[in-house]
Amino acid sequence: MQREQIYQLLKQKYGFDEFRPGQYEVISQLLAGQDVLAVLPTGTGKSLIYQLVGTIMPGLVVVVSPLISLMQDQVARLNYQGEKQVAALTSQLSFGTRQQVLRHLNAYKFLFVSPEMLKQPEVLAAVQATPIALFVVDEAHCISTWGPDFRPDYLALGQLREQLQPQRTLMLTATATTQVRQDILAQLRLPAAQQVVYSANRPNIYLGVAAVANEDEKRQMLQQLVVTVKGPTIVYFSSKRQTDLIAEWLQSTTGLRVAGYHAGLSGEDRFKIQQQFMAGQLDVICATSAFGMGIDKADIRLVIHYHLPTSLADYVQEIGRAGRDGGQSLAVLLYAPGDEQLVRNLNDLTSASANEITQAFQLYQQNITPHDDLGQVLQFYWEHDYTVEQVTKIFEKRQRGKNDELRQLLAYVQAEGCRRAVLLAHFDEPAPTHTNECCQLKGDSLPVAALNLQAPLRAQTPPNPAWESILDQLFLQNS
Amino acid sequence: MMFSTEPRRAKAVFNVLRGRRTVSTLFAGLTYDCLSALDSWHGVPMEKFLASLQELLTAGDLATPMEGYVQLTTAGAAHKEQLQATLYQPVAFRAFQTIDVRRFTAISALALQVASQAVHHQNRYYPLTTDPGIQAIVKQWFRRQTVAHLGEQLHTELTTFLQSLPAPLPTVFVASISGFENPGQTDQQLATQLDKTPLEILVMRKDLACRWCLWLETQPQSCLATLLQPLVKSNPVTPSAWQTYQTVQQGLTVEQVAIQRRLKLSTVREHLLEVAILVPTFPYTQVLTPARVQTLTEIFADQPVVANWRFEQVQTVAPEMDFFWFRLFQIMRCQTNAA
Structure with a gap:
């Protein structure tokens, strides 16, 4: 053609x-x-x-x-x-x-x-x-x-x-x-x-990291960011529970329109929240990282990570939801000392020792169906004729890979110099020239005003219309 | 809400809620007077039920008099009464027995979205569901509608239905609809707006779905009637049990029915027990025979609490009598007491 x-x-x-x-x-x-x-x-x-x-x-x-x-x-x-x-x-x-x-x-x-x-x-x-x-x-x-x-x-x-x-x-x-x-x-x-x-670089997204002392400070920082920086905003969490709790807290303390969005929602609720967000009826979405892949909204200005993502690749993908329209946007990763432990815990969930792998193989030989997640994952290998040694090596390699990913992520968080350079180096890309619109160097404050990302004065949310008028709007042509 | 100060088998209550139609579950539902909740929480996982049970046990609202059984404590009974007075109480859950309410809810939600978008001449929108089965049904339905009148017709019908409901049900119903420039609100959002819990909103929406189905059943001219009709059964019984019942009504004995329908005798008996529990007009005397009714009446003459009857009592007096007759008689008494 x-x-x-x-x-x-x-x-x-x-x-x-x-x-x-x-x-x-x-x-x-x-x-x-x-x-x-x-x-x-x-x-x-x-x-x-x-x-x-x-x-x-x-x-x-x-x-x-x-x-x-x-x-x-x-x-x-x-x-x-x-x-x-x-x-x-x-x-x-x-x-x-x-x-x-x-x-x-x-x-x-x-x-x-x-x-x-x-x-x-x-x-x-x-x-x-x-x-x-x-x-x-x-x-x-x-x-x-x-x-x-x-x-x-x-x-x-x-x-x-x-x-x-x-x-x-x-x-x-x-x-x-x-x-x-x-x-x-x-x-x-x-x-x-x-x-x-193509390059993983998104020059229109300013890269920030806010180091805080503890969870309390993190919450305060989150609140301050969503109130003072222009939205629409996505805040990423690694736990479903936190997603809901903080969505509720943000909504009640900031007056912003906030919703939680995660795997626990029904399809109908997911649809409604996505559509509300796309139609500009929500200011902030608090989401777990696996979700939101389908959000197709070009004017997201702010992406905050409340918890560490699991890798820099995930981070790039998640912040990539900001600024699809090409407009200046901001990504902020909130980090409190010890946050990496949560990632380690998540990584441990899928790890397996040589001993566990051997035991799982013995159960397989005895025709005992595994009921735990690990057993089911291992079942695949036994059905495809892998040996215990091969599987142990595969699991060790993956755990090493995950540790490397975490180390590289922390290198980004704790970088003394240009963060974008660290990020791009991870994808074997050359360092860009650092400018004021590039990223937040250690000790600098976020240049929200210079990036022209101050939150505008928000109009008060109008009260919900009566059901009769919603029904009119839905089904009568000229209402 | 599902427990009383009398002990109830927790697993049986769970099975009533998730709609497991075994005779033992149905019988428990009948004796616990909670058959109206049959199938109202279809798909709810056992772990969730057990977790709620544990919460009530820890709070001191429930106690376990013997393994597998729970009953309300005095504090629990008072708490239940208070909640009954303040929380929304469903009135139409019986619809779950004869109508596939859940499927109608999914189909009608898409139908309303399609209609609303069509009224506003919008053909680019994200569909509420991507289920190809539901999409096909709604597509077929929509083709048969006259778009010029569809909006007004739905508006009129929904207004009539909603005006018959107490507040805040109309608000909950309309706010839940997804349509043109109106994604609709989630239970959580409605709960915040109406100062209720998301669970109470969920109960309201379930009940609204039931109320709407029951209302639509009386409106054969409705433009949504054709969507509901295939999801309605003439009775709450499974088709095979109903067939057995019809054969019995022709005057055949249980044994004759088993031969004619090529079923095991035990299956025929299970069918009849199911029908007896779910259909109040069951011809007990014909099936039981007056002689058996008399024997059983005499055995339990001084025992008004039907649920406490034991089959062993029958065996000592009439060892030849099968458990089936005892259970059928028990059901008959439960029904007459309830009436």
């Missing part, structure tokens, strides 16, 4: 005149018959790539995605853009609906599925029987970061991909170090895939 035709399609289908950086390059390589690993920053419009290619190439686009909520958000977004033939095959579908989708796969253009769902024999058989134009692994870094000790089915994707024989494969992620990129290609058995790698 000619370049002009692709641009025409972009205009006609999405109303854009230009591609975002990286989009065209990836699309043209895919159309030229290449498999592609694309590392494009958050907000680049990665889904447009497979949508457009899916429109051009006959056959199904299978998108492997890690989270149900993310799949639902992606389907909703495709629906929003007018794509009707889209489905997410998740455990939340009723048996009947699931059968219906599998029986009529030919009627769909895009199918979202988790690695665990895809490997189910019935699902695999149905997908195998359908010609696949494009096999997409979204959030492909999960192969490297989640595969070994949390979601081992990510490690089976290479084999599944070969069984499905798609015409092309596209691996998408917002952040990946050289090592992670190598892992992805090795696991998917695509060493010759083209790599399209």
Whole structure:
């Protein structure tokens, strides 16, 4: 297909005149018959790539995605853009609906599925029987970061991909170090895939770190930031409980419109909060890190991390939700001494000693089904004929990897010099020239005014209208 | 709310709430007078139930007189009374027995969103649910509507329904709808607005969903009637049990029904017990026979609390009598006492 035709399609289908950086390059390589690993920053419009290619190439686009909520958000977004033939095959579908989708796969253009769902024999058989134009692994870094000790089915994707024989494969992620990129290609058995790698740098996001003495000070700092800095704001937490507690506290003490957003919410509540946030009806969202991947809002000005993220890659991805419109934005990481312990605790959850691994193997040999998370993860390895020694090595390697990630994250937090340089070095990128709009050096205060990010005077929230008038607005045309 | 000063089997109460339709659960629901709550908390995990139970035990509202059983303490009974007076009490949970309320709620929520967006000529919006089954049903429904009148018709219908409700139910109902420029509010947000707990809002919304289904059942002309109709059963009984019951009504004995329906005798008996518990018009005398009714009446003549009857008492007097007849008679008495 000619370049002009692709641009025409972009205009006609999405109303854009230009591609975002990286989009065209990836699309043209895919159309030229290449498999592609694309590392494009958050907000680049990665889904447009497979949508457009899916429109051009006959056959199904299978998108492997890690989270149900993310799949639902992606389907909703495709629906929003007018794509009707889209489905997410998740455990939340009723048996009947699931059968219906599998029986009529030919009627769909895009199918979202988790690695665990895809490997189910019935699902695999149905997908195998359908010609696949494009096999997409979204959030492909999960192969490297989640595969070994949390979601081992990510490690089976290479084999599944070969069984499905798609015409092309596209691996998408917002952040990946050289090592992670190598892992992805090795696991998917695509060493010759083209790599399209864009910088992880987002120059319009000022990088700040607020070191505080304790939890109390952290709360005060958080409150001060959300009140004085221009929003909309996302505050990230690593615990669901804290998300709700602090959302409630912020709402009652600041008068801002705040909501908590995490995996414990119903689909309906998640929908409502997302839509309120997108419509400007919420000032602050307090979210857990796994969520919010689907938030598609261009004018987020402030992203605060109340807890440490688990790695710099996660951090870059999470702060990347700010300033997608290109406008000046601010990311602040709040750090109190000892915060790293929480990350260590989370890392320990998926660790396993040689002893535990040996015991799990013995249970497997005795045909005892494991009920704990670790046992189930290990089951994957036994079913794929790994030895105890191999698995022990894999777990040790992953734990070492996690320790390195934490060390690099702390190096960023405690940096004496330019933080952006530390961040980019992690992705093997050269240091930028440090300027006043770059990042907060140790001991400096946040230049909120200089960045032109002072909170405007907020109008009082109007009282909630009576139910009769809401009903009018909903269903009467000229109300 | 589910316990009394008499001991109740905690697991049975849990099974009533999550809608497990075994005869033993249904019978417990009948004797505990909580069948109206059958299936009202479908899908609630056991751990959550046990955690709530533990909280009440720790607070001293509940006690465990024997393993597996709980009962309200005096303080617990007073607390319950106080909560009953101050918290919203559901009135329409019986709808869960004959209507798939949860599915209707999901379908109608999308239907209202689609209608609201269509009224405002908006065709680019994020759908409330991405479930392909629900989307297909609503799409089919929407195609049959006349868009020019749909908004007004829904507005009129909803206004009529909502005006029949006490405050703050109309506010809760309308604030929960997602539609044009109106994402709707979460339980948490409504709780803050109305100074209630999110749990009370959830109970209100469940009850509202039931009330709405029951109201719509009486409005066959409603534009939403076609969405509700496939989700309504004519009775609360499972289809197979209902078939057994109909065969019995033709005058066949339990044994004859088993042969005709090619079922085990025990299955037929389970079916009949289920029907007896859920259908008040069950022909007890025909099935039990007057002779058995008389024997059993005599055995339990001086025992007014039906739940305390023991089958061993029957065995000593009439060793040939099967447990089935005893349980059926017990159900009959519970129903007459309740009436």
